[in-house]
Amino acid sequence: MALAKLSSLEEPSIIEPVCAVFRRTLKGAGLKYTLERAQILDAVMRYSGLFHADELIQSLKGEGFRVSKATVYRTLKLMQEAGIIQRSLFDDDDAGRYHVVFGTSACDLLVRTDSGETQTIEIPELRALCEKICKDRGLQLQGHRLQVFAK
Numbered sequence: 001m002a003l004a005k006l007s008s009l010e011e012p013s014i015i016e017p018v019c020a021v022f023r024r025t026l027k028g029a030g031l032k033y034t035l036e037r038a039q040i041l042d043a044v045m046r047y048s049g050l051f052h053a054d055e056l057i058q059s060l061k062g063e064g065f066r067v068s069k070a071t072v073y074r075t076l077k078l079m080q081e082a083g084i085i086q087r088s089l090f091d092d093d094d095a096g097r098y099h100v101v102f103g104t105s106a107c108d109l110l111v112r113t114d115s116g117e118t119q120t121i122e123i124p125e126l127r128a129l130c131e132k133i134c135k136d137r138g139l140q141l142q143g144h145r146l147q148v149f150a151k
Helices: 016-028 035-045 053-062 069-081 124-136
Strands: 085-090 093-100 108-112 118-121 147-150
Touching: 016 035, 016 069, 035 053, 035 069, 035 093, 053 069, 069 085, 085 108
Parallel strands: 108 147
Antiparallel strands: 085 093, 108 118
16 A cells, blocks of 8 residues: 655545545534544555554554554544444454445445455345334434454
């Protein structure tokens, strides 16, 4: 993964809709869209498949960016809240791994534990079941998540 080095005045080339969604989330939380957050977002959007936060930190530092571990973890949490990334937990991994879900209609995943490859899967019957469960309880479905682990 190659990241372009930035001067202090440049912003990374980020897909506009993702950037707009992230900016709205930050604004809603009373936070600013900083250069560090822009660099993290840009780096995350370059990943295809699963990644660890520590891999992201090493990649950013390897490209000469100055970013703290705390900033990366806080930014990843904000990106989750914005619906840009999703966290996947593995039995052998307390920290979890992340993957980009922005732009995909399905948030359900098939995760290959041997390769780390992820595929989004759509199960209309599952969504219908979730909607029925919520409706029966007088609620409105806000979302669901299914992760299938296989090798």
